[in-house]
Amino acid sequence: MLQRKTLQFMSMMPKNRALRYMTGYGILSILLVMFVFLGVNTGSVTYSLSQIFQEEMAYRIILDIRMPRVLAAAILGGALSVSGFLLQTFFHNPIAGPFVLGISSGAKLIVALSMIWFLERGIHASSIVMVLAAFAGSMLSMGVVLLAARRVTSMSTLVVCGVMIGYICSAVTDFVVTFAEDSNIVNLHNWSLGSFSGMSWYHVRIMAVVVFVTLVCVFLLSKPIGAYQLGEDYARNMGVNVKVFRVFLILLSSVLSACVTAFAGPISFVGIAVPQLMKMLFGTAKPIIMIPACFMGGAVFCLFCDLTARTLFAPTELSISSVTAVFGAPVVLYMMMRKA
Amino acid sequence: MDKDYIRTEKLSVGYRGKVLIGDINLCLKKGQIMTLIGPNGAGKSTILKNFTRQLMPIGGIVYIDGRAMKDMSGSELAKQVAMVMTQRIEPELMTCFDVVSTGRYPYTGKLGLLSESDRHKVNEALKLVQAAELAMCRFSDVSDGQRQRIMLARAVCQEPELMILDEPTSFLDIKHKLELLEILKKLVREQNMTVIMSLHELDLAQKLSDVVVCIRENKIDRCGPPQEIFTSEYIRDLYGITKGSYNAELGFMELEPVTGTPKVFVIGGNGSGIATYRKLHREGTAFAAGVLHENDVEYQVAKKLASIVITEKAFEPISEEHYDRARKVMKNCEKVICCLTEFGTMNEKNRMLYEEGCK
Numbered sequence: 001m002l003q004r005k006t007l008q009f010m011s012m013m014p015k016n017r018a019l020r021y022m023t024g025y026g027i028l029s030i031l032l033v034m035f036v037f038l039g040v041n042t043g044s045v046t047y048s049l050s051q052i053f054q055e056e057m058a059y060r061i062i063l064d065i066r067m068p069r070v071l072a073a074a075i076l077g078g079a080l081s082v083s084g085f086l087l088q089t090f091f092h093n094p095i096a097g098p099f100v101l102g103i104s105s106g107a108k109l110i111v112a113l114s115m116i117w118f119l120e121r122g123i124h125a126s127s128i129v130m131v132l133a134a135f136a137g138s139m140l141s142m143g144v145v146l147l148a149a150r151r152v153t154s155m156s157t158l159v160v161c162g163v164m165i166g167y168i169c170s171a172v173t174d175f176v177v178t179f180a181e182d183s184n185i186v187n188l189h190n191w192s193l194g195s196f197s198g199m200s201w202y203h204v205r206i207m208a209v210v211v212f213v214t215l216v217c218v219f220l221l222s223k224p225i226g227a228y229q230l231g232e233d234y235a236r237n238m239g240v241n242v243k244v245f246r247v248f249l250i251l252l253s254s255v256l257s258a259c260v261t262a263f264a265g266p267i268s269f270v271g272i273a274v275p276q277l278m279k280m281l282f283g284t285a286k287p288i289i290m291i292p293a294c295f296m297g298g299a300v301f302c303l304f305c306d307l308t309a310r311t312l313f314a315p316t317e318l319s320i321s322s323v324t325a326v327f328g329a330p331v332v333l334y335m336m337m338r339k340a
Numbered sequence: 341m342d343k344d345y346i347r348t349e350k351l352s353v354g355y356r357g358k359v360l361i362g363d364i365n366l367c368l369k370k371g372q373i374m375t376l377i378g379p380n381g382a383g384k385s386t387i388l389k390n391f392t393r394q395l396m397p398i399g400g401i402v403y404i405d406g407r408a409m410k411d412m413s414g415s416e417l418a419k420q421v422a423m424v425m426t427q428r429i430e431p432e433l434m435t436c437f438d439v440v441s442t443g444r445y446p447y448t449g450k451l452g453l454l455s456e457s458d459r460h461k462v463n464e465a466l467k468l469v470q471a472a473e474l475a476m477c478r479f480s481d482v483s484d485g486q487r488q489r490i491m492l493a494r495a496v497c498q499e500p501e502l503m504i505l506d507e508p509t510s511f512l513d514i515k516h517k518l519e520l521l522e523i524l525k526k527l528v529r530e531q532n533m534t535v536i537m538s539l540h541e542l543d544l545a546q547k548l549s550d551v552v553v554c555i556r557e558n559k560i561d562r563c564g565p566p567q568e569i570f571t572s573e574y575i576r577d578l579y580g581i582t583k584g585s586y587n588a589e590l591g592f593m594e595l596e597p598v599t600g601t602p603k604v605f606v607i608g609g610n611g612s613g614i615a616t617y618r619k620l621h622r623e624g625t626a627f628a629a630g631v632l633h634e635n636d637v638e639y640q641v642a643k644k645l646a647s648i649v650i651t652e653k654a655f656e657p658i659s660e661e662h663y664d665r666a667r668k669v670m671k672n673c674e675k676v677i678c679c680l681t682e683f684g685t686m687n688e689k690n691r692m693l694y695e696e697g698c699k
Contacts (some may be wrong), residue, residue: 094432223452227445231429237392238445238498239418285432289449 003232010191016291021289025283028296035303039070042311064201064234066174070303072199072207076260077270077302078295079211079277082218083256087296090249091223093155094335095196096205097271098257101158102165104268106141107188107261108177108192109169115188116180127262131268138254140167146250161278171268173315185208194265194321196306205262221245229285267302269323269328274298276335343406344369344500345534345587346391351388352402353383359398359557360386368536368551370501371528377537377543377569378555379579384506384538387555391504391536392423394578404502410643418446422495436482436490437475438467443497465493469523484680485516492523503527506539509544519540521548543591546570554578585644594644596620602678603646604630605666605673607694609687611637612679621645628673630666631658631690657690 040062041047047058060330098104114133120123148161177188224245227235236242260267278293279285302320305327309318344367354360361383368374376384383642389395390402394407402409402574404420412420422443431439434485442594443465444458454462466472469489474482479490486509503524509517521544539545545552545566552569554562562569570588572668575581584595604620604627606613617638620627629642629651644648650666652658666689676697683691 092430169452198385220450223445223448226452229431229434229440230439230442231427233392233425233427234423234429234442236394236414237418237423238442239414239416240445241414259543279433283433285434286438288453 002048018286020283024278024293027281028282028293028300033299035300035307036070036074037308039073039079039303040066042307047145048314053288059065068199068201068204069196069306071204072263073302073306074269074299075204075207076196076264077209077215077274077298077300079256079298079304080260080267080270081274081294081298081301082215083253083260085275085287085290086218086225086249086253087254087271088275089228090246090253091149091155092231093158094276095155095159095332096162097269098253099166099262099266099268099271101141101145101162102167102169103138103141103145103162103254103257103306104266105166105169105173106144106235107137107258108266109173110137110140111152112176112188113174115174118189119180127203130262131206131210131259132265133247134258137169138258138261141169142250142254157159163234183246189253191265193319194267195309195317196264197317198322199263207259207263211256214252214255214259215291217248217305218256219288221248222291222300225249229287243314250262266321267324269332270301270305270325272335273328273331275326276331277301343370344368344403345405346536348402349403349608350425350681351390352398353386353395354398354699355386355395357398361555361560363399364560366551366560366563368534368555369530370453372550373524373528373535373537373548374553375549376536376553376555376559377542377545377578382555383558384555388423388504388506388536388538390552391502391569392421400598407525409440416499417444421502421504422498422500424491424495424506425649426463426506426510428487429491431479434479435476436463436471436479437466439479439490440475440493440497443494445645458642461499462493465497466490468496468526469493469517481693484511485513488512488516488520489523492520497526500533502534503537505535507538509539509541517544517682524548537674542570542575542586542588546591547590548597560582582620587644590640594641595621597645597647598624599647600626601671602626603695604675604677605630606646606689607676607678607680607697608632608642609636609690612623612681614638614641616679617641617645618678628669630669631693632660633686655686657686663689667696670697693695694696 001107040232042143043066047062051058080098087096087098087101088094094329111130111133115125145162145163149158152158155286173192177192178340182228224235224240227240228245274297278290278297282289282293305323309320310319346368348366350361351364352362353364359686364387376387378384384402386395390397391699441454441462444454444462445452448454450457463472465607466475469484469492471489471493474486474490479487488511494506508520512520524535528535549566552564553560554569561578572588574585575586575588584593588591591643598621603625606616606629608616608629609632617629626647628648629646631652632639632642633652633654635654639651650662650663652667670693678694678697
């Protein structure tokens with residue numbers, strides 16, 4: 001009798017799981033549409049639908065200012081949280097992320113340095129150059145973190161190392177920004193705090209290409225990522241080429257976080273908090289489910305935070321990082337408490 | 341069947357280019373169990389890691405089924421060799437079913453989706469290790485014994501020809517130990533699986549293995565069938581036992597005997613005295629035992645624990661000579677305990693001893 005019940009239970013479970021996944025994706029889709037709509041429709045002036053199509057001014061504001069900003073927030077937020085998911089897998093550490101490990105700050109430093117270098121010579125640096133600079137910075141910090149990871153085995157020590165690297169990079173950036181002589185530095189200062197403002201369609205096109213190509217690669221890696229979650233030894237036993245796989249994981253997560261930093265500056269806590277929230281929502285850590293979920297969740301989270309940053313004390317705009325920290329940090333705290 | 345399934349040629353293993361154990365020449369046929377025994381830190385795990393390619397050999401070659409292991413691709417090897425290691429895994433939010441299903445990795449497609457037949461095989465493996473009811477439990481919520489069975493199911497699911505297990509019975513209680521090893525036996529019998537493992541339990545190794553490999557001080561000390569390896573002297577020597585003793589023939593260990601002149605004389609036989617011997621030993625009382633036939637079950641225990649044992653040859657009535665000796669020893673004791681209630685013809689002298697002891 002008992003056995004029959006368990007059998008029944010077992011045959012039911014996959015269906016239940018499928019239902020849970022569907023519900024999860026459903027909720028995320030609804031939120032995504034809702035926040036895109038709200039984001040486009042909220043600002044210092046509100047327009048009705050007819051105004052948008054009749055008035056040139058309204059059309060321009062919606063299409064050229066708000067739309068790119070909303071899309072950028074969605075794409076970059078998604079990228080950031082997928083990057084966080086990859087780093088958590090890599091380090092087997094639930095509180096790893098591009099920001100806490102100092103990778104975003106490393107990217108920020110190199111981007112700031114190259115911006116100043118270009119500005120002094122009166123050259124306008126293209127976004128692609130900025131992405132490359134950010135990538136170089138990410139890899140630099142990543143290298144230091146990996147060296148630290150070889151020596152320290154404890155998860156918390158590694159995170160502390162990352163935070164320290166982040167502080168050093170931020171301090172150097174602040175120093176450089178303070179002493180740089182250019183009127184354009186105001187922009188740089190805003191950027192170094194993190195913001196989605198000032199996005200153009202050109203920016204959106206570049207980030208979309210970079211992020212989606214990387215995402216496809218990440219998704220194709222979901223099988224070995226799943227194996228890697230059982231630990232390196234078992235992954236190897238299943239036939240994963242662990243060395244190559246690790247390099248890919250590092251490269252892909254760095255590209256994603258570098259892209260975010262290049263366009264919007266360092267954004268805190270999205271990389272840790274969103275994957276954790278998604279794991280709770282979906283009740284699984286399976287990469288094939290988590291990768292799309294993290295992307296959607298990150299998009300929703302950043303849209304929401306950007307909306308808050310814009311509207312809470314309008315017309316003054318908050319820096320995006322302070323908003324993501326307010327909503328993301330409690331999630332991280334909760335995670336750590338539960339672990340302990 | 342006379343071909344070796346696993347063969348190593350002048351294998352040397354170690355870490356970072358430093359040889360820990362060299363010149364390893366082992367061979368094992370299909371469907372056999374090889375057990376690695378030896379003291380902690382001797383290098384059992386290091387050797388096992390070379391069979392799963394966790395470590396690359398520093399020198400020499402490992403052949404599996406006639407092919408050099410280093411020439412096999414990761415996925416080819418995964419279909420041949422599965423492992424259960426000592427290190428614990430902490431997979432996030434995975435059910436036991438999920439953990440076991442990772443064993444299907446070498447067989448699934450690019451995205452690792454499970455087919456209907458994969459699911460079936462996962463369920464079969466779970467049934468084999470008697471853990472079907474755990475399928476939907478979180479892996480992090482089940483007990484150590486259950487985890488170990490799940491990890492075994494994972495390895496089974498990988499449909500390997502060779503199974504590598506590193507101390508699969510550590511953390512397990514006696515019931516789970518026996519169950520786990522029973523499952524291994526079943527795999528060997530039914531699926532002609534080949535097993536290489538390390539074990540700390542000598543008694544179990546002796547009962548289970550076709551080939552026993554003894555590793556000591558970074559070399560293969562001995563290798564052969566259990567009946568050749570398991571002699572009390574050799575095991576004592578292998579592990580460097582100086583306190584207490586290990587009875588290799590019957591597979592039990594005893595603590596150091598209490599030495600000195602016996603204070604208690606125990607008349608035992610037929611297993612009746614074992615409890616008394618242990619009690620006296622625990623209390624730290626030196627005692628003598630007799631007269632015991634050498635084929636008596638309790639002879640082996642008395643030999644290890646008593647300070648004096650008076651024995652008689654198997655199947656012989658107790659001789660006058662041994663009886664006299666027992667009387668002499670008994671006279672010097674403060675107390676006599678007789679564990680026997682019936683005496684047979686062979687044991688007649690023990691009754692006389694008892695009657696004398698009563699005075």
